[in-house]
Amino acid sequence: MGGTGHHQEATDSKSKGGLFWVIPDGYIPPESRGELLSHESICVLNCGTRAAKLSIDIYFEDREPLEGLIEVVEGRRTRHIRTASLEKDSERIPAGVPYAITVTSDVPVIVQYSRLDTTQPELALMSVMAYPVEG
Secondary structure (H helix, E strand, O other): OOOOOHHHHHHHHOOOOEEEEEEEEEOOOOOOOOOOOOEEEEEEEEOOOOOEEEEEEEEEOOOOOEEEEEEEEOOOEEEEEEHHHOEEOOEEOOOOOOEEEEEEEEEEEEEEEEEEEOOOOOOEEEEEEOEEOOO
């Protein structure tokens, strides 16, 4: 279709996604069976050209939040951030403890959340879109 670059410029100028996302149901399964490891991921798509700086906060039922976890998703890239790998001041999210997540980005991104639970031979995979909140 012989491009002049106009379509690419128009696409880059439009924001795709949101700046603040909520994932209310976090839970890292405490055990795994078989070859696959139980885990959760915050899946982030950055369609823009600028790198997205994310600030992730983790909220618990019975303890103070784990706030200001910083991750970067380069422009025109995706990242699957395993929640078990998030750490600040040697503190991590404990397995087997319910929690909630907020993700704040300095550029628009799209956020999805996935959990692989292999605590039983009949493993379960859950994947849902995070909830975007307009400021």
